[in-house]
Amino acid sequence: MKLKIKKEFVYIAIFSIGLLIIISILLHDYLQGKLSHYGFCDKACLLLGGIFAIIGLVLFILERYKIYERKGFFSVRVNLFQACLVSVLFAFTCGISGIVYSYYSFSPAGAATREWTIGIYKSLSQEPFNFMEKDVVNPVLTASDVSDVPAKRVADPFLIRDGDMYYMFFEVDNVRTNQGDIGLAISKDGENWSYSQIVLDERFHLSYPCVFKWQDEYYMIPESAEVKSIRLYKGEQFPYRWSFVKTLLEGMDFVDSTIFYYGESWWLFTETGNDDTLRLYYAATPLGPWTEHPKSPIVQGDANIARPGGMVIVFDNRVVRYTQDCVPYYGNQVWAFEIVTLTKELYEEKRVSDRPILKGFDDWNTGGMHHISLCKVDVNNWIAAVDGTAKGF
Incomplete structure (x- = not known):
């Protein structure tokens, strides 16, 4: 017996293959936290899936049109099929629209343009x-x-306590130069802050000013991924003036480098992938000189941590590192690892x-939180400088 396959089924299969290609690419990139970082292969597969889906759908509709002509446009069978087809197409359109909306609404590029502000937790x-927010009105610092410069957001705060004073170094997104500078705020109690000035400005973007103390001097490692290097600065007149010392590492996009001392050695975490390494x-x-650890990369292929x-x-x-969760979008929340x-x-x-450890629940940070810097007040208490962004763009 000769098996006869209707053309309609072939066209549905073509349409389904295209749809499956699109869904699989979107799902894969979503799980990897890379929805806004499509490479050539991703784009080619999405284009191929779209072509398959459109061709299959058009051929299917044309084939059904021939059936309509033979059986009449107003037969019960045809009307039932039309109703089902319209329902399926409507659901498909809504689904794709939702995916596209989510992609543009929650991409890291979109999250980065939101107004980030800084708060204090206890x-x-x-x-x-x-x-938690306790006896503090947040945010304590906004653009x-x-x-001294036109700013559109502030983020990445680092706390330093020196004597009876608290100093906060943070990224200032400069509207005039369209790049990040390093700003300074000062407080006597860690709760009420006054903006001081820009303390470090380069010809390239700076952010994430990781400040630390070594041999009774203060140093800073700000993010300078734009020039593919990790650069060390020294506080010549702390906290107002900083001078370049040397390049520690170069050749990759080093992001949010974090230095600390433990066990008679200095250690340096840095992210070098697509938020996942x-x-x-x-x-x-x-x-x-800096040597890469034999277990490095410590994390690979996981933008959550x-x-x-x-x-x-x-x-x-005990040693605790804090990590920002970049899935499903940049600046989602913060985890702690011991x-x-x-x-x-x-x-x-x-x-x-x-x-x-951090998840926004208030008006100023419900859109995301991605940074925490701690300072011990006394034996039993800590304060934390955090950043957050409200929902929307």
């Missing part, structure tokens, strides 16, 4: 894992507080909690 325990280096001093999200904390011989083994040969970490 600890609820002796451990730096539970924080409107910046007085965390590398680790070590050195005897911050000046280097790779990109650093603030200063690494060392307390009670590093349980850290030597020049071994590395092991565990997630502190199954809940994020």
Whole structure:
């Protein structure tokens, strides 16, 4: 018996193949946290899927049109089919529209254009894992507080306590130059902040000013991925004047580099992928030379936990790193990981909690939070500088 396959089924198969290609690419990139970073292969597959879907749908409709002509446009069977076809096409259109809307609404590029502001949280325990807004009106710093350059957002705060004063270094997005500068705010109590000035401005974008102390001097490693390097600066007249010391590493897009001291060595986390690759280096001093850890990359292919999200904390011989979650969009929330083994040969970490350390619930940060910097106030209390963005663009 000769099997006869109707043309309609062939056309439906072509349409389905195209639809499956589109859905599989979108789903794959969503799970990888790369919805806004389509490469050539992604674009080619999406184009191929679209062509298959359109050709299959057009041929199917034309074939059905021939049937309509033979059986009449107003037969019960044809009307039922038309109703089903319209319903399927409507559902398909709504689904694709929803995917496209989500893609443009929650892409990292879109999130980066939102108005980020800075707030202060207080600890609820002796451990730096539970924080809340307590007796503080947030945000404590916004772009409107910046007085020496036109700014559209502030983010990536790093806290330093020196004597009785608190200093906060953070990114200022300069509207005039369309790049990031490093700003300074000062407080006497860690809660009420006054903007001071821009303290570091280069010809390229700067952000994430990781400030630390070494040999009784303050140093800073701001992000300078635009020039594919990790650069070290020294506070010549702390906190107002900083001078370039040397390039520590170069040749890759080093993002949100975070330095800390532990076990008689200096360690450096940095993200070098598409928000999904965390590398680790070590050195005897911050000046280097820096050697990549044999277990590096520590994280690869996971945009949920790779990109650093603030200063690494060392307390009670425990080491905790904070990481921003870039899925499904940049600046979603922040997780904490305790590093349980850290030597020049071994590395092991565990997630502190199954809940994020930072997740926005207030008007000023419901759109996302991606950074935390801690400062110990006394034996039992911490304060944290955090950033957040409201919903919308």
